[in-house]
Amino acid sequence: MARMSNLEDDIFSDLSKYEARAMHGQLPVVWDKAEGATVTDISGNTWIDLTSTIFVANTGHAHPKVLSALRSVLDKPLLHTYTFTHEFRRNFLKKLIESTPEYFEKAFLLSAGTEATECAIKLSRMYGINIRKDKKAIISFRGAMHGRTLGAEMLKGDPKSEEWIGYMDPNIHHLEFPFPNKGRPSFESDIDKLLNLKKLDPKNITAIFIESYIGWGAIFFPKAYVQAIEKFAKENDILLVFDEIQSGIGRTGKFFAYEHYGVTPDLVCFGKGISSGPPLSGVIGSAKILDIPETGSMSSTHSANPLSCAAGLATLEIVEQEKLVDQARHKGNVLHSELNRIRDRFSDHISYIFGKGLVAAIITQNKEGVPDKELATKICNYCKSHGVLLVHTGRESIKIGPPLIISEEMLRKAILIIEEAFRIMCEE
Ligand SMILES: Cc1ncc(COP(=O)(O)O)c(C=O)c1O
Numbered sequence: 001m002a003r004m005s006n007l008e009d010d011i012f013s014d015l016s017k018y019e020a021r022a023m024h025g026q027l028p029v030v031w032d033k034a035e036g037a038t039v040t041d042i043s044g045n046t047w048i049d050l051t052s053t054i055f056v057a058n059t060g061h062a063h064p065k066v067l068s069a070l071r072s073v074l075d076k077p078l079l080h081t082y083t084f085t086h087e088f089r090r091n092f093l094k095k096l097i098e099s100t101p102e103y104f105e106k107a108f109l110l111s112a113g114t115e116a117t118e119c120a121i122k123l124s125r126m127y128g129i130n131i132r133k134d135k136k137a138i139i140s141f142r143g144a145m146h147g148r149t150l151g152a153e154m155l156k157g158d159p160k161s162e163e164w165i166g167y168m169d170p171n172i173h174h175l176e177f178p179f180p181n182k183g184r185p186s187f188e189s190d191i192d193k194l195l196n197l198k199k200l201d202p203k204n205i206t207a208i209f210i211e212s213y214i215g216w217g218a219i220f221f222p223k224a225y226v227q228a229i230e231k232f233a234k235e236n237d238i239l240l241v242f243d244e245i246q247s248g249i250g251r252t253g254k255f256f257a258y259e260h261y262g263v264t265p266d267l268v269c270f271g272k273g274i275s276s277g278p279p280l281s282g283v284i285g286s287a288k289i290l291d292i293p294e295t296g297s298m299s300s301t302h303s304a305n306p307l308s309c310a311a312g313l314a315t316l317e318i319v320e321q322e323k324l325v326d327q328a329r330h331k332g333n334v335l336h337s338e339l340n341r342i343r344d345r346f347s348d349h350i351s352y353i354f355g356k357g358l359v360a361a362i363i364t365q366n367k368e369g370v371p372d373k374e375l376a377t378k379i380c381n382y383c384k385s386h387g388v389l390l391v392h393t394g395r396e397s398i399k400i401g402p403p404l405i406i407s408e409e410m411l412r413k414a415i416l417i418i419e420e421a422f423r424i425m426c427e428e
Contacts, residue, residue: 005043027384027392034061037406039389047389048414050400054391055246055359058273059318060405066276069314073306081306083299088309095316096284100255103264106290109304111279113245113271114147119283119298120209120241120267121151126292127239128206137205139194142174144211146243146269155209173198177214178225180352187228202232207239207267212247212257217363217397218355226261239266239289245281246359249273250319250404253329253357260356276315280308324404331411332357335400338415346422349375358404361397362418371396375425382421388414 008030015024032042037060039047052058059066073079078086089109096107108123110116121138128135140146140155147153153161157174173194178185195202208229213220233240242265247257251273258265266289271281279302283290319325336353339360343350349372352363364375373396380392391399398418402411 007042011042025392025394027380027389029384029389036060036062037403037410045387047384047387048402048406048410048417049389050402050414051389051391052273052401052403053277054272055251055401056272057276057403058249058251058324059276059315059322060403063276063314063318063405065318066311066314069310070278070307073310078306080302082301083296083303085304086306086309088306088313089304092304092309092312092316095313099316099320100284101264103286104268104284105287107282107284108290108298109280109282109309110300111281111302111305111308112147113269113281114149114152115300116245116269116271116281116283117146117152117155117209117243118149120207120243120269121155122298123267123283123285123289123292124207124239124241127289128204130292131206131237132203134201134204135206137171137173137200138169138207138209139173139175139191139205140209141177141211141214143177143214143216144209144243145215145246146209146211147245173200177219178221179219185222185225187225187232191232202236202238205236205238207241208233209241209243210258211243212252212260213355213359215246216361216393216395216399217352218359218361218399220257220260220354220356223261226258226263230261230263241265241267241269243269245269245271249315250325250328251357251359251401252355253325253332255319255325257356274315275308275311276318278305278308278311280305280312322405328357328404331404331406331408332359334408334411335360335415338412339400342415342419342422345419346426349422349426355400358402358406360400361393362400364396364398378425379418379421382424383414383417386417386421388417390418 011030030042031039033040037049039049093107108119125136142157146155154169154172162168175190230240242258244256248270254260267283267285269283274280339353343353348367350362351365354361364372366372376396376398379398380390383390393399
């Protein structure tokens with residue numbers, strides 16, 4: 001059982017006094033150190049980390065090569081250059097373009113994932129209106145997570161966001177996500193209904209945004225559904241934009257998760273795991289699209305910070321040298337077969353196991369088959385008290401996303417603790 005010290009009590013009480021509560025929400029652990037797949041708090045308690053700090057530490061926490069890359073920048077010293085350039089920026093971008101498919105020719109670098117979304121929205125709009133002035137509609141999926149800034153919130157199509165924003169972009173339209181319990185999905189019929197409802201000409205659509213899997217539940221689209229989206233997009237000169245901010249950099253057993261669908265995107269947003277810690281995000285695509293905005297017209301103060309770029313290069317090298325994509329696939333097989341075994345054991349309380357590779361979500365339900373978010377919270381709390389950190393989504397899902405370097409032994413140990421949590425919560 002984890003101990004809590006006076007210092008932790010003080011920190012939590014000061015945070016509740018000084019920090020906006022919208023920043024709270026995760027389990028109460030004051031991180032002190034994180035290495036490999038382990039987190040230590042300021043009282044010396046340790047946890048197996050199944051969060052990767054929300055899908056950032058794909059290479060493991062504080063990988064020695066990332067630390068040494070950061071030190072090489074600090075020791076120069078060089079902390080910031082604004083739009084002046086530096087060699088780390090060239091090195092990272094060159095490696096990124098060379099290690100991704102040839103249809104990605106250029107990238108735009110930013111800091112937060114949500115900025116990458118905004119950048120992709122702007123590129124999509126500029127692409128469309130350059131073809132014809134009415135080509136500016138964007139289609140996205142209701143409930144997808146693309147970030148917290150205005151454009152990203154509008155893509156989500158959540159009525160709660162509309163309340164505080166005060167309006168919705170009339171050129172953003174939403175499709176419902178084809179959840180597996182909603183019958184046989186057909187993109188053709190979904191898009192037909194939307195076009196009729198909104199009196200929308202497909203020629204006026206400029207982009208379709210896809211979160212590679214629905215974040216809260218790690219739920220992938222049916223492959224045929226995404227292939228039908230691609231066909232429709234190609235027929236109507238519409239950009240296919242994938243949000244890989246969470247799903248990218250090896251997480252799902254492919255470098256980018258869109259590869260599972262056998263399609264070719266025009267733009268991909270990346271972030272989180274790309275730099276193993278320091279803020280780095282971006283959009284990658286063809287030169288034709290990336291070079292639409294004028295020189296200097298999309299600058300951002302912290303873009304391509306030397307520390308972030310050095311960490312980004314080290315991350316790409318680690319992914320390649322340690323074959324992290326294969327590691328995610330192999331250990332993902334262990335994770336998913338074990339979670340499905342647990343699902344079979346507690347089938348009254350677990351409706352689905354979703355995900356691929358080293359991302360998974362356990363979807364909880366009560367005996368009446370109703371989503372059970374209290375159970376999900378109890379499991380997360382039990383695991384936190386017994387040495388395992390899980391992603392607490394605040395809804396009926398428990399998300400699991402360990403660093404891709406986690407040992408199979410550690411992964412199995414963590415899974416047994418999750419199973420024990422279900423035994424205690426469901427059988428007692
Ligand atoms: C799929 C996806 N897109 C965008 C974002 C936003 O990224 P950031 O929090 O870095 O702005 C997130 C963050 O959770 C995400 O999961």
